[in-house]
């Protein structure tokens with residue numbers, strides 16, 4: 220792992236203000252630290268956001284609000300989620316393992332990186348990791364890769380089970396950045412690989428996911 224600076228922040232305002240080139244937010248760390256150990260990600264500055272008050276799960280007239288730092292296990296077992304949004308509970312419980320779900324946050328889940336073996340192996344070409352280097356999966360080990368929405372530059376899937384359920388429920392992701400707050404439908408948040416597979420979503424530099432809102436269901 221490459222050396223990096225580490226800091227903790229207490230407010231969303233401080234978090235956004237602390238970021239710059241080469242920064243990465245740390246939530247549960249189950250994706251970030253893995254990829255730092257493999258030197259796939261090499262941030263020079265890691266900002267721990269776990270003190271931010273973004274763990275609430277609440278239901279109101281607009282729908283279900285899930286804080287970005289709520290843990291997958293807490294959301295999966297929340298009574299309101301289980302009864303009113305069972306597809307979310309099932310998608311979460313289908314993901315990873317109990318230990319990982321206890322650490323992993325909702326915001327981190329939505330921003331996890333592909334599990335394509337070539338992306339994770341810095342000795343092989345990968346357009347997502349190193350733009351212009353080529354895609355080893357196109358003619359390599361790709362049995363579990365994407366069939367729809369691919370390009371001749373990348374066939375990797377996004378690995379989040381939760382994201383699929385949230386898109387089906389018309390969820391909206393809440394973002395905070397230097398220019399203010401904004402809401403983006405999750406269906407519009409993710410990008411297909413096209414000619415820029417390294418650009419996976421609509422997140423702007425330094426922007427923080429603060430939460431997700433899932434509209435009320437018909438039932």
Ligand SMILES: Cc1cc2nc3c(=O)[nH]c(=O)nc-3n(C[C@H](O)[C@H](O)[C@H](O)COP(=O)(O)OP(=O)(O)OC[C@H]3O[C@@H](n4cnc5c(N)ncnc54)[C@H](O)[C@@H]3O)c2cc1C
Nearest residue numbers: 244246247248249250251314315324326327328379380428
């Ligand atoms: C062995 C294994 C098996 C897995 N299996 C599955 C599976 O079956 N299904 C599935 O869906 N997932 C699976 N995962 C992925 C797992 O769900 C994610 O690693 C986890 O949800 C990431 O959350 P985290 O809080 O640990 O994120 P982190 O590792 O802390 O962060 C991930 C990324 O998101 C960024 N980030 C985190 N929070 C925010 C925020 N609020 N705003 C902006 N940026 C942020 C970080 O900078 C980093 O780039 C698996 C992971 C492992 C290790």
